[in-house]
Amino acid sequence: MASSSSTSSCCSWLGLVMAVLAMTVASFGSSSAAVPSTRFRPTAWSLAHATFYGDETASETMGGACGYGNLYNSGYGTNTAALSTVLFRNGYACGACFQIRCVTSPWCYRGSPIATVTATNLCPPNWSQRSDAGGWCNPPRAHFDMSKPAFMQIAQWKAGIVPVMYRRVPCVKRGGLRFTFQGNSYWLLVYVMNVGGAGDVAGMWVKGSRTGWISMSHNWGASYQAFATLGGQALSFKVTSYTTRQTIVAWNVAPPSWSVGLTYQATANFY
Numbered sequence: 289m290a291s292s293s294s295t296s297s298c299c300s301w302l303g304l305v306m307a308v309l310a311m312t313v314a315s316f317g318s319s320s321a322a323v324p325s326t327r328f329r330p331t332a333w334s335l336a337h338a339t340f341y342g343d344e345t346a347s348e349t350m351g352g353a354c355g356y357g358n359l360y361n362s363g364y365g366t367n368t369a370a371l372s373t374v375l376f377r378n379g380y381a382c383g384a385c386f387q388i389r390c391v392t393s394p395w396c397y398r399g400s401p402i403a404t405v406t407a408t409n410l411c412p413p414n415w416s417q418r419s420d421a422g423g424w425c426n427p428p429r430a431h432f433d434m435s436k437p438a439f440m441q442i443a444q445w446k447a448g449i450v451p452v453m454y455r456r457v458p459c460v461k462r463g464g465l466r467f468t469f470q471g472n473s474y475w476l477l478v479y480v481m482n483v484g485g486a487g488d489v490a491g492m493w494v495k496g497s498r499t500g501w502i503s504m505s506h507n508w509g510a511s512y513q514a515f516a517t518l519g520g521q522a523l524s525f526k527v528t529s530y531t532t533r534q535t536i537v538a539w540n541v542a543p544p545s546w547s548v549g550l551t552y553q554a555t556a557n558f559y
């Protein structure tokens with residue numbers, strides 16, 4: 289009896305705690321910018337077309353318009369694509385991840401397999417070609433010029449061009465944001481890489497150990513710059529996601545002895 293009564297008192301007490309906890313969690317989630325509301329979710333599928341550039345080695349995809357340089361070193365590998373102007377958004381789509389599947393073409397592989405690619409480059413318009421005859425990347429077309437290895441995951445390369453369905457998906461990254469430094473003693477140019485979640489970046493701030501937060505301006509691709517003298521100071525960064533508008537702070541990413549040409553990795557990342 290005693291044990292049963294104590295059990296019942298235990299459980300109703302526990303139940304009350306659980307109910308309060310659930311209410312706390314629910315109100316926290318709805319009343320603040322907590323993680324669940326900013327986590328990037330896959331978008332709906334849309335129609336576009338895809339071609340490929342370069343060969344099986346994907347060497348032509350290195351050094352693209354996002355500024356990621358050698359894609360093996362920067363971690364993007366060969367599953368990449370150059371985006372047409374409307375998708376590239378002047379570089380603000382750099383780092384975004386897409387699922388692409390070939391549809392309605394006899395060249396599609398059976399079962400319409402999905403290739404997952406990261407935007408690393410711009411497919412520029414060619415105004416001397418009509419947009420329905422070679423000028424595939426001309427506005428207003430949504431078009432993916434994929435690396436050949438990525439294209440070969442969805443269709444036979446002989447197709448040349450295929451209709452595709454595509455959607456944005458979260459970028460799954462290991463480890464924190466990576467910052468590659470360029471510039472000089474009064475101009476810091478930072479390439480942001482290994483961005484998780486939506487994968488894209490809308491803006492950045494830098495803070496030296498002896499300065500406040502300094503707003504950085506968009507330079508090109510996935511790079512941001514500050515005209516400031518930051519040598520000899522530990523550097524922290526604040527990064528805002530383009531799509532989710534979530535901002536995260538990466539404290540003391542680079543030590544006071546930082547130098548250009550090096551890459552520094554934070555522990556913080558989007559997801």
Ligand SMILES: *[C@@H]1O[C@H](CO)[C@@H](O)[C@H](O)[C@H]1NC(C)=O
Pocket residue numbers: 414415416417422
């Ligand atoms: C643009 O198209 C023209 C006509 O087909 C071609 O000769 C030229 O090489 C193309 N330009 C680029 C940059 O691909």
